[in-house]
Amino acid sequence: MNLQNKLIIITGASSGIGLACAHECAKRGANLVLAARQYVKICEIANSLQSQYGIKALAVQTDVASETDCEQLIKQSMYTFGKIDVLINNAGISMRALFASLDLDVLRKVMDINFWGTVYCTKYALPHLLESKGTLVAVSSIAGFKGLPGRTGYSASKFAINGFLESLRIENLKTGLNVMLACPGFTASNIRNVALNSQAQSQGESSMDEDKMMTATQVAAIILDGVQHHKRQLIITGQGKLTVFMQKFFPSLLDKLVYNHFKKEKDPLIT
Numbered sequence: 001m002n003l004q005n006k007l008i009i010i011t012g013a014s015s016g017i018g019l020a021c022a023h024e025c026a027k028r029g030a031n032l033v034l035a036a037r038q039y040v041k042i043c044e045i046a047n048s049l050q051s052q053y054g055i056k057a058l059a060v061q062t063d064v065a066s067e068t069d070c071e072q073l074i075k076q077s078m079y080t081f082g083k084i085d086v087l088i089n090n091a092g093i094s095m096r097a098l099f100a101s102l103d104l105d106v107l108r109k110v111m112d113i114n115f116w117g118t119v120y121c122t123k124y125a126l127p128h129l130l131e132s133k134g135t136l137v138a139v140s141s142i143a144g145f146k147g148l149p150g151r152t153g154y155s156a157s158k159f160a161i162n163g164f165l166e167s168l169r170i171e172n173l174k175t176g177l178n179v180m181l182a183c184p185g186f187t188a189s190n191i192r193n194v195a196l197n198s199q200a201q202s203q204g205e206s207s208m209d210e211d212k213m214m215t216a217t218q219v220a221a222i223i224l225d226g227v228q229h230h231k232r233q234l235i236i237t238g239q240g241k242l243t244v245f246m247q248k249f250f251p252s253l254l255d256k257l258v259y260n261h262f263k264k265e266k267d268p269l270i271t
């Protein structure tokens with residue numbers, strides 16, 4: 001797929017992988033609809049991308065946990081551009097708390113944003129994606145293949161997204177719709193800074209060394225290459241590929257390795 005003049009919707013476009021995807025799409029000549037809760041910020045981003053790359057960009061204030069917001073996002077996209085070629089379901093939130101001590105609102109909020117946000121946007125965009133024979137993308141995680149300690153809600157939401165997209169892919173084998181699951185490993189972004197603690201409040205700082213992680217810009221380039229080449233699944237980092245392999249063939253050993261890895265976090269939850 002040549003992205004020149006295609007219309008791409010990106011949720012969670014105000015920061016991290018979503019913002020990096022917006023820049024990468026604009027570089028490749030795509031027109032954009034940027035969705036996020038921070039309306040002023042995405043308006044500034046949209047204006048900047050239009051000036052820098054000569055593309056068209058629309059900012060739509062969207063809380064993906066709201067079905068009504070997601071429906072309006074798709075309606076405004078169609079009203080402005082008349083088509084949808086790619087939907088990148090990127091909006092997401094993480095959490096960091098042991099299940100035994102957390103408030104269940106943590107899991108509800110994570111599932112509402114990560115899983116239901118993907119479902120809502122996909123539901124309303126699907127007829128238009130089928131018409132354009134376009135591409136549906138969900139930015140999932142290696143946590144959707146391997147449960148991570150202190151991330152029960154996050155892993156559950158990503159496992160749910162993986163199953164949702166796999167089912168949709170099979171339902172649409174004959175329709176011309178491409179369904180792509182993108183699974184980054186640890187990526188340097190603000191997702192850990194705003195991750196929810198046990199009381200469903202932002203924890204405020206990352207618990208990991210961000211300097212050693214793949215950048216959001218690198219991840220975005222891989223995702224857009226995948227869109228252009230109609231990939232079905234991207235396991236983006238070497239560590240992620242090893243994790244998926246070991247989960248299939250050596251799950252007990254991987255449990256121990258994951259446990260030992262998370263023991264090394266700043267202020268670890270497990271010891």
